[in-house]
Amino acid sequence: MADRRRINGPVGATIPPIYDSPSPSPTSTEKPENAIRKIFLKTGVTPSASGSAYLELANSNAAGPINTSLKLTCTVHGPRALPRSAPFSPHIILTTHVKYAPFATKQRRGYLRDSSERDLGVHLETALRGAIIADRWPKSGVDIIVTIIEGDQDRNAPENRRDDGWDTMNVLSGCITVASAAIADAGIDCVDTVAGGVAALVAKDPKSPPSIVLDPAVNDYHKIYAACCIAYLPTRDEVTNVWFKGQLPGADIMMYNNMVERCLVACRNAHSVVVTSLKKTAQLEQEVS
Template identity: 65%
Template sequence: MTDRRRINGPAAATIPPVYLDDVVEEQKATRLIRSRPSDALRKLYLKTGVTPSASGSAYLEIETTFKSGVSGLKLSCSVHGPRSLPKSAPFSPHIILSAHVKYASFATKQRRGYIRDSSERDLSVHLETALRGAIIADRWPKSGVDIVVSIIEGDQDRGEAAGTGDETWDIMNVLSGCVTVASAALADAGIDCVDTVAGGVSALVVDEAGAESVVMDPVPSEHGKIMAACCVAYLPTRDEVTNLWFKGNLEVSDAQWYTELVQKGIQASRSANRVLVQCLNDTVKLRG
């Protein structure tokens, strides 16, 4: 029996039809414009201590682009622990790390469900791998820590039709932000780490003339075509990569593109790490 008193909204965002040719041509032209240099990142806002009930928390927001309808990335992370494992759990000489990444139902143009899908599980696995290389795990034997990242708003162009393929590249920026905000939350919780880990993204793009180039912090709505993308979780002081995620179709013989993508990803993570360190320094000064 159906509920006649409940009116469900559309599954995805709806856009009113536009019949003006000039407006359509203007939207196509603005898609291929990148106002930033190829090695410049969008502005980041990072703040810790946003969730008082958690052991540590952080909030990350990335600047939106000049194009209307393109939302910036907004992430919230909370850390619960370290806390002792239940007595029924087997003994572990190191801390048990658990990462959970979930989109809010309104975070993307395609409405998300309440149960995690495959993309969210992939993000959780990569985030856990990136953080595992930074935490000093043997400091807390038989203990566990839960890291929960909520994606409040995804880095997507809501004006584009669903199924255009931009979601494949947007998820790389999401993982980069998850690594950075989780690292800030771990530091806010007082969990010892060997270094502050930050995420960076680089992509191989093709412009209108067919020229290929590698850019940092790519936004799919600003480029005509993205051939490949690379997300790097990097420890700057130790000069170590804790996680590397590559997506795209490149020939095996194009080794120079692989190398340049990783180098640009490391450079992007270094820039994000400077914001992370400055945020932690400001937090220490406020707490006295």
């Protein structure tokens, strides 16, 4: 017997409508070398949660159609007391949950978490644990839930195009940034607001030499050799998590150090967006009160 109370999506792949892009203006240029893509960040989007935030990252090419976009939402529940049956903990118990929406990527996701989503949750927990002052809430727990509404993938790319999962680096960076804003919105004490940043070694075309870029959009480059995602506390100048993927030509340690330095630049840019969003939220609350 069919379930008439549930509207299921189409079984096969669907193609979103493509609209004519506006003609590029003469002043529109590519993304600067030391800049990241534009970020929209807003806190307090879920009233039922202790803290929440929404992040959207658009494509770097403003003149053409936006084929890739990253949309994340985060909710924070807690701190709240643990059950009496739980063992005593002098620190807060941090639980992170990262899940793709079924429609977030080109290949439809299941309702149960897979290995990539569990890896994202582990990296997110490591990044946030270094920022939260855990001894303020003994025998307490906080749940951080990040939902990926849209992954950083090209929807118009051909089906036979190889996907090595480079978009997960940008997803993790966005998860760290949006979770940091949601934690601050929940009023949880932290040593600093942590921010995520990505740098990658890419080749723009088959004949160009490899170069290091910030916040790469996967579909904008011919090949990606390696990528690095870092969670960074700018005020304390501390790194809470590093995730490196790929292989550098000749295992050059200097190139690895350069990628880390460029990641820190991306983290500082994302951190300024978080601080600006939190200041706007605080000003609105003062005006309302």
